[in-house]
Amino acid sequence: MSNSPSMSRGSIAFLAIGLVAAALSSHELTDARFAVIPAVAPSETKSAEPLFASIDLPRPTPTAHASSMAFMHDGSLLIAWFGGTREGAGDVAIQMAKVKDGRVQDSWTSLTCDQLEALTHRVIRTLGNPVLWVDTNGRMCMCVVSVSYGGWSGSAVNQLQSDDGGRSWSKAHRLILSPLFNFSTLVRNQTVAMEDGTIGLPAYHEFLHKWGTWVRMNAAGRVLQCDRMHSAAGEWLQPAVAATSATEAVAVLRSANITEPVIGQSATRDGGQTWLMKAPLDIPNPNSSVSMIRLADGSLLIAANPLVTGRNVLQLFRSHDGGAHWSASRTIERGEKGGEFSYPFFAQSVNGMIQLSYTWQRKGIRLCVFNTRWLDTDDTESPPMENTP
């Protein structure tokens, strides 16, 4: 393997050019600090009246699942979910609805498999789990899970942008988050804004084993960090993250453990650079998605199915000490065995009203709106009736 000296010098020069170019193009991470709004008592909490209302979103497809929400800058709420003849079918598409002033103003099919195929130039067999957020420029962004071959464990995450409030999508690209054929990365829960304008995206991996990952992206969608929310024992997925200070955040995770069917918990104290699994919560989890939000008053709120098996009860749990202790709050739905009120997703409007969307019997998406005053009242009333549209 002999090289002439001149050839070696040429190779070294070429390599030096490559090294310098790569170093210059690398995006250095700035300090990892969560953009946390200081906890204040919102004006609506002063209201003496507990408020609660629910509406069912339009049902253009036989099944619906896994909703996500984001507030637009005009105050309207956009809700996305996947729907089709059945989960995993080729006709599954991302459906969207616009809600303002408590009414559904519009609904439409936002993204089909064919459209994503055309945008990403690869075969797409089905879609799932959309996650919406609005970037600092007011553009609607969405991450959506897609499957080309195999089941959910063969899935990947695609990121898209929309300049017209989710009616059409562009700038689609696939997030490459795994070195092995990019197998099995999914998203489910809401993003977390960082102080420097980057976005923290809770994701998860479920090929052979299941664990949560923390993905940090810049405004252009470039991945800057992707680290495992490590777990040496147990299978935990679908992290829901809520920042409690500029550097601290709590994550709750769905359990896929047969021997430990309770909600998992992880935490960071350095802005998401490292995560440590903590003792699981004393709340049962039947391998079902969990949502969490930090309310304007600083308390944390979880929506979950607190059962060992079944998803027929959807209940809230609240913590006033940053996730150290949790107490049962209001019950949103309580149905018969075999029913399903699952995959909750939280958002909070600027006036402090809490929005909770969830899968209703796999047939549609229901949106509940309530205030913290309603949370503070006793749960002695019957849960809301199962009204149909």
Added chain:
Amino acid sequence: MSVHAIYGLVAQGLIVATAIRFVREIFGHKNLARFGMELWIPATTVLIVPVAGVSIAGHLRGLWGDPSIVTFVLLLRYTSNPSALPSRPRLSTCLLTTFFVSLPLYLPLFSLSPAIPVDLYSFGWQPKWILIALAVIMTGSIALRTLSHRWVNLIAIALIAYSIGLMESDNMWDYLVDPGLLFTIAFLAIAGVASIFRGRTLTADSNTDTLQGAKT
């Protein structure tokens, strides 16, 4: 169409062309033309002909994703000018790559309790340490003449491709390696070690023969 999509689709055509050339060589066609019509036609077909609304290349991208830049250039050289291929890496290089790159990249994906405490892939998002390591290893290899300059050039091409964002991935590892390339290197390492053991076995057998022969 984005530059990422163009790269990914062309890479699939190249993979198909490589597979055809490889199969033909196996069946004894040694004097093949440099990327002749027998490769252009299937490579172009893969890019153009749709199946169920998507080009065959689009199906292949969905199946196994896009290859690394290093693999792309190797395949391009193999199909167009095999004499320009870098020499086969030494067994020591294959072993080092297998143990210090392949296993730390992929083992964490198969285990909850990591046998290897470092997730090597996570270093690719902020590749400062990878660049430093590459600078040291490559410069040392050139100085000691243990690695062909063609391999060094390949790495340099991958780094330049990373700097212009040619691939979908933002992780530098995806420009340097991919499962196909690393599995091939791991296979070469295993085959090399096996051949050493076979050699020892043969030596031992022949010694036995000699001893037996001496007895007689």
